[in-house]
Amino acid sequence: MQHAVSGTRTLTVVRQDTSLGAGRDLEFGLELLARAKAGEIGPTLRLYRPEPTVAFGQRDTRLPGFEAAARACRDNGFEPLVRRAGGRAAAYHKGTLIVDHIEPDTDAIAGSKTRFGYFGQLFADALHIVGVQAGVGEIPGEYCPGEFSVHGTAPADGSRIKLVGTAQRVVAGGWLFSSVIVVQNSAPIRKVLTDSYAALELDWDPATAGAVEDLVPGVDVQAVEDALLKTYAGHATLEAASFSGLGA
Secondary structure (H helix, E strand, C coil): CCCCCCCCCEEEEEEECCCCCHHHHHHHHHHHHHHHHCCCCCCEEEEECCCCEEEECCCHHHCCCHHHHHHHHHHCCCEEEECCCCCCCEEECCCEEEEEEEEEECCCCCCHHHHHHHHHHHHHHHHHHCCCCEEECCCCCCCCCCCCCEEEECCCCCCEEEEEEEEEEEECEEEEEEEEEECCCHHHHHHHHHHHHHHHCCCCCHHHECCHHHHCCCCCHHHHHHHHHHHHCCCCEEEEECHHHHCC
8 A cells, every 4th residue: 555554565764863953853854755755765764752842733823822832832941843734732852752654655645644544553553562552533632633643541540641643744746644652751741732732722631641651651762662663564574774874
């Protein structure tokens, strides 16, 4: 399936061990998309742990409270940025894993919605490996709400928290599917989202913001990355490559 991943195809996996800086990290994904569109790279999976960042959606910038929200981010030690994909503000830091999946695709637009469901299930499957009771679907009051958000359910009381947010950039000739998995240290994320959403005057429920370790204590980012690659290996042939080879 061209718009997802197929076991008959090779997916190049690159681990970015050092952040390029919040803004540069975000832009580099778009550069890889342009290179895929131009035929310079094939299907690529980029994994990295970001600097503290709040990525606002384009709609957020048009709200009267946007500048105050940006100040709130800086006050909390997060850099405010604006992403080209849709959605509302999402926060991440080194306790999260960013997954950028880039593919050249001659019919990229046709599969855009199907991709959300496909990857939502893929991430839920990966979280099952580390012990999370994961599901796909928006939960009431979540930040940056999305139909295909991945959430986890607490065994004790059945409460649900958002664990994975996804966004997509589609151009003629390729697509970038970017996902954020919140694994550790959810408190700073909850705090910066509380402050920034208040400035934007957007309603949400802070109880929906959490991390994998809140549900399965002791799980770290490396364990989730390993589980993700194990899941991907069931869909494609994985081939590791050096991040330096991408010429960042």
